[in-house]
Amino acid sequence: MSMRIAELGRRSGVPVPTIKYYLREGLLPAGELTSPNQARYTDAHLHRLRLVRALVELGGLSIAAVRDVLGALDDPDMSLHKAMGTVSAAVAPPDVDVSDEVAHEQARAFVERQGWDCPPDSYAFKALVGVLTTAREVGQHRFVDLLDGYARACAQLAEVDLDYVLRMASKDEALEGVLLGTFLGDATVAAVRAMARREVSERHAASEG
């Protein structure tokens, strides 16, 4: 279905000037020009626009990060594996301090213990080192002991995620599934974790007396 910019705005809930801004920033492909100052937009534009908003609002990504992620999505040579890396890069805070030797060693030992193959220059590894560094700085010296418990739960999460992606019909769909799965998944885990913690703590309080 074809539409003009006003309808695109109405159907997405995004103000027209903002859509123009996204077009300018390359987050949205230009519409098909029918005359020098008239263009038509399709459902694909609407879909992409909703995707942008989801990344910005739910994922909290900057405009530049959204551009990177969408670029990966549009790249025909993009594998699922590489796409995950791009997403990790986009989510990661720009400056993680990786200089803490102890935290680095804790992370390395953890990865080894799990028998995982995660290179120290990957974003995931750096992110973990950053967290462990922070934990040490704020005096949570036992925090590192939680990692193995977390790993078991996360492995379970990964199985669930993989199953979801494998049900996708096309590669393009799977790519978008991975991308969204990461953001939606992180947000979902945060929410469900809060619910579960509440539940577990109440159960504990009840059993105490």
Place this chain on the structure above:
Amino acid sequence: MSMRIAELGRRSGVPVPTIKYYLREGLLPAGELTSPNQARYTDAHLHRLRLVRALVELGGLSIAAVRDVLGALDDPDMSLHKAMGTVSAAVAPPDVDVSDEVAHEQARAFVERQGWDCPPDSYAFKALVGVLTTAREVGQHRFVDLLDGYARACAQLAEVDLDYVLRMASKDEALEGVLLGTFLGDATVAAVRAMARREVSERHAASEG
């Protein structure tokens, strides 16, 4: 140990003007005045300052949100339960759209299925509705099917977290543990999840051929 503002800055790595800014914003209690323009700061200030940086940098909280969270920490009447609510509120994006009836029903049914007691006006519930709404908007209609799998993993995470907090000696320590556990935990889960996903997808690729 007692120090002046320059040393506080040096030991925390935070510029002195920024510390002054935090003092102004009420994120850090004033030092003890020894004369009209001289004050002394203690290790408690240093600890608090590191906490603030962790919340800002790792948790991505705004200054106002940090103030709320720290206020909860300082409140002598604060229970672990209430503290969790405050933290959830601080992490939550300010404006979640909860008007999607279908998403709301999906969330309600999920909570009921789990046998959980999570009121629809809690931040966790609203956050989940927001995620499900977004999932629907971007066309991930099967995303809701992941919830039960996530719930099992999150329950496991919650057990691990609870165990960690129960080992804390004092209530104050436990409060700070809960607070930091939420932020550190979310960041850790994101990082470990990325590692695990990578691992699972590689294992799958290997078994395929």
Place this chain on the structure above:
DNA sequence: CTCGTATGGATAGCGGCACTTTCCACTATC
């Protein structure tokens, strides 16, 4: 005692970012 440096406190300024506003010549539509 002196003099350079540091301090607390107040006020103003800055840079980045995600939009918004304004303008224009032009076009579709009523």
Place this chain on the structure above:
DNA sequence: GATAGTGGAAAGTGCCGCTATCCATACGAG
């Protein structure tokens, strides 16, 4: 032919997390 909408460019806005500048005063080495 009047009115509203359009693509495109450029400048402006508001917020936020600092950062810079000042000042009267206080410390601390010599």
